[in-house]
Amino acid sequence: MQNELIANLIDWAPKLSSGLWKTILLTLVSFPIALVIGLLLAMPRIGKRHIRILSIPAGIIVEVIRGTPLILQLFYIYFVLPYMGIRFDPFQAGILGLALNYGAYLSEVYRSGIEAIPRTQWEAAKALNMSWAKTMRLVILPQTLRVIMPSLGNYLVSLFKDSALASTISVTELMFAGRLLSSDTFQYITIYTAVFIIYFIISYPAMIGVRMLEKKLAR
Amino acid sequence: MATKHKPGKETVIALDNIHKSFGSVEVLRGVSLEVKAGEVVSIIGPSGSGKTTLLRTINGIETINQGTINVKGITLTSDASPQALNEIHSKVGMVFQSYNLFPHLTILRNITLAPIHVNRVNKKDAEAEALRLLEVVGLREKANNYPSQLSGGQQQRVAIARALAMHPDIMLFDEVTSALDPELVGEVLLVMRKLAEGGMTMILVTHEMKFAEEVADRVIVMDKGVIVEQGPAKEVFAHPKTERTAKFLRRALQQDWMEDVQDIQVAERS
Numbered sequence: 317m318q319n320e321l322i323a324n325l326i327d328w329a330p331k332l333s334s335g336l337w338k339t340i341l342l343t344l345v346s347f348p349i350a351l352v353i354g355l356l357l358a359m360p361r362i363g364k365r366h367i368r369i370l371s372i373p374a375g376i377i378v379e380v381i382r383g384t385p386l387i388l389q390l391f392y393i394y395f396v397l398p399y400m401g402i403r404f405d406p407f408q409a410g411i412l413g414l415a416l417n418y419g420a421y422l423s424e425v426y427r428s429g430i431e432a433i434p435r436t437q438w439e440a441a442k443a444l445n446m447s448w449a450k451t452m453r454l455v456i457l458p459q460t461l462r463v464i465m466p467s468l469g470n471y472l473v474s475l476f477k478d479s480a481l482a483s484t485i486s487v488t489e490l491m492f493a494g495r496l497l498s499s500d501t502f503q504y505i506t507i508y509t510a511v512f513i514i515y516f517i518i519s520y521p522a523m524i525g526v527r528m529l530e531k532k533l534a535r
Numbered sequence: 536m537a538t539k540h541k542p543g544k545e546t547v548i549a550l551d552n553i554h555k556s557f558g559s560v561e562v563l564r565g566v567s568l569e570v571k572a573g574e575v576v577s578i579i580g581p582s583g584s585g586k587t588t589l590l591r592t593i594n595g596i597e598t599i600n601q602g603t604i605n606v607k608g609i610t611l612t613s614d615a616s617p618q619a620l621n622e623i624h625s626k627v628g629m630v631f632q633s634y635n636l637f638p639h640l641t642i643l644r645n646i647t648l649a650p651i652h653v654n655r656v657n658k659k660d661a662e663a664e665a666l667r668l669l670e671v672v673g674l675r676e677k678a679n680n681y682p683s684q685l686s687g688g689q690q691q692r693v694a695i696a697r698a699l700a701m702h703p704d705i706m707l708f709d710e711v712t713s714a715l716d717p718e719l720v721g722e723v724l725l726v727m728r729k730l731a732e733g734g735m736t737m738i739l740v741t742h743e744m745k746f747a748e749e750v751a752d753r754v755i756v757m758d759k760g761v762i763v764e765q766g767p768a769k770e771v772f773a774h775p776k777t778e779r780t781a782k783f784l785r786r787a788l789q790q791d792w793m794e795d796v797q798d799i800q801v802a803e804r805s
Contacts, residue, residue: 437637439631439635440631440637441649443594443624443627443631444648444649444698444701445653446649446652447653450652450653455637459638459639462639
């Protein structure tokens with residue numbers, strides 16, 4: 317029985333590990349994109365008057381994304397956009413969906429982080445004749461990033477777990493590999509338990525890391 | 536006592552009938568003021584008199600509702616262009632009550648940031664200049680520390696060096712010693728005195744009556760958004776022309792500046 321289990325696991329290992337690799341890739345590619353999207357969505361809402369006009373579309377995008385399920389957004393990108401002539405392979409659609417969704421949430425993180433920086437920092441930079449963009453880049457954002465680092469870490473862990481939803485649009489990531497294997501072998505208990513453990517042994521240390529970072533920055 | 540410098544003849548700041556409101560509250564109600572090159576002007580007055588707001592309008596941090604500001608040939612009105620504001624910022628340095636150093640940067644980087652990124656000075660020259668300025672304010676050895684590792688007085692001296700690194704023609708000081716522990720006030724005032732003796736045009740909002748008396752060429756008393764009195768410190772302190780000034784001075788000089796009162800009395804007798 318035990319030998320059989322080990323033999324099975326060795327058998328499944330290539331599929332599970334290639335699934336895990338895809339999951340990690342999905343996370344590590346979509347997160348940086350989400351960071352950029354988040355920043356772009358946050359800027360108009362805190363910016364000067366002339367880019368404030370963009371705050372309405374940016375606000376709408378954020379609210380629509382936050383107000384609908386991630387799985388629906390993935391379906392929309394993968395199944396609906398092709399009718400409008402925009403076609404993605406599953407992996408691309410997964411990246412786009414996750415990056416947009418997390419970008420919307422991260423924009424709120426940036427926004428509250430930037431707003432937490434005292435107004436006097438802006439004034440000091442202004443008195444030194446620094447432009448809005450330079451103040452943002454050299455004075456405000458570096459301080460903001462320090463403040464929001466733990467939040468970003470939490471969202472990264474969260475994204476890693478949510479990437480499992482990409483299995484619904486047939487991205488061959490860990491969850492998808494688990495589903496495929498279990499429907500082939502009917503070994504639901506062992507396979508889903510293995511998948512369970514794999515997700516946890518990656519997110520748990522990451523969560524501890526975020527907590528340590530939080531403590532370090534709080535000093 | 537410090538030897539006083541001689542202010543020049545050239546008018547570098549001319550404020551004409553400045554009005555400024557926050558919402559329905561009119562903070563400045565028609566202020567006109569001229570400052571000559573090299574002159575040191577102290578603005579005093581009860582809190583809420585509009586003195587800080589007045590100072591902030593001079594470098595365009597606060598916009599005005601009415602009137603004109605002329606600084607070294609640049610004119611600001613209620614609808615100032617971004618270019619005019621940039622030119623003003625580059626000519627006028629400002630030091631704040633709460634220092635406002637950039638906490639994520641070392642002292643050296645605090646000072647070189649704007650010269651490098653705004654004035655396009657190369658890094659080496661900017662750092663050499665920053666170290667020279669740190670020498671002037673007596674903090675060269677702190678170049679690689681972060682602001683949080685410095686005392687309030689030290690941070691304020693760095694803030695002065697940071698403003699000077701942009702080579703302003705005029706320096707504004709907004710209650711720069713008010714947030715400091717009493718024993719740290721002296722070191723900051725010393726730097727400011729050196730600056731005044733070097734011929735810098737300075738306008739300061741202050742509660743330091745002694746400093747106003749010893750260093751400032753002129754004291755301006757504000758109340759309820761207007762200038763109620765101005766003249767040499769000794770004259771204003773000793774013979775206030777209006778009852779309002781007299782009342783304010785009595786209170787200001789009595790409360791925390793008993794020592795200063797004695798100094799003034801000594802000065803009067805001699």
